[in-house]
Amino acid sequence: MQYKNYYAYPGVFHIWLDKDNHKQIDVTFPDLPGCFAGPGPDATFEEALDAAREGLALHLEGMIEDNEAIPEPTSIENLKIDKDYPEGGSVIVALVDVILSLYRNKKTEYARVNVTIPYWLKELAENKNVNYSKVLREGLYEVLDLNRIGVKGE
Numbered sequence: 001m002q003y004k005n006y007y008a009y010p011g012v013f014h015i016w017l018d019k020d021n022h023k024q025i026d027v028t029f030p031d032l033p034g035c036f037a038g039p040g041p042d043a044t045f046e047e048a049l050d051a052a053r054e055g056l057a058l059h060l061e062g063m064i065e066d067n068e069a070i071p072e073p074t075s076i077e078n079l080k081i082d083k084d085y086p087e088g089g090s091v092i093v094a095l096v097d098v099i100l101s102l103y104r105n106k107k108t109e110y111a112r113v114n115v116t117i118p119y120w121l122k123e124l125a126e127n128k129n130v131n132y133s134k135v136l137r138e139g140l141y142e143v144l145d146l147n148r149i150g151v152k153g154e
Contacts, residue, residue, distance in 0.1 A: 003064050008097035009073045011037075011052045012081055013045070016089025027052040029096070030079060031071050035059040045092075052096045057103035064100075102146070 014026045022041035025048040029035040037055030039047045063070055076093055115136065117125075125132070140146075 001067055001069065003070065005100050006097065007056070007060055007070070007073075007100070008095050009056060010076045010079050010093050011056070011096040012079075013048055013052070013092040013094060014089060015092065027055065027096075029056060029059075030081075031073050032056075032059055049094070049096065053098050054103065056096055057098045057100055060098065060100060061103065 009029050009031055011027050011029055014028070016024055016026075018024050018041070020041075023043070024041060025039060025043055025045070027037040027048060035055060037048070037051040039051035043051070060070060076095065079093060081091060081093065113136075115132070125135075
């Protein structure tokens with residue numbers, strides 16, 4: 001079976017207050033029964049989106065390992081949403097995308113790279129005990145916008 005590296009599915013974000021008045025966000029994927037994410041109490045929408053990406057990636061990886069067919073996503077316009085939740089609250093539908101290889105490689109292997117910088121910059125960095133690897137890694141995460149898609153730097 002042929003699988004892709006990039007998937008995007010509509011996620012249904014149900015936002016509600018629990019009995020202790022804490023905001024809860026549950027995320028389900030109508031096209032993928034059993035795929036669920038919940039970031040925990042008082043999470044922001046961004047944290048819920050990160051949890052949804054990770055939950056989606058893990059679910060899809062499980063389907064691939066089990067050699068299951070991965071369904072095509074329903075367009076957001078054609079999505080049927082149950083709005084009658086016993087807890088009340090509100091519902092937001094958002095497209096949740098994942099690049100599976102980014103989740104697959106959680107055990108990061110490192111590669112050595114050489115860089116060229118001006119001598120004066122090297123001197124300043126050494127005087128401040130700058131960790132070149134860390135600065136380069138964090139800079140690449142920012143330039144590649146990896147934090148936005150749910151990949152966390154180390």
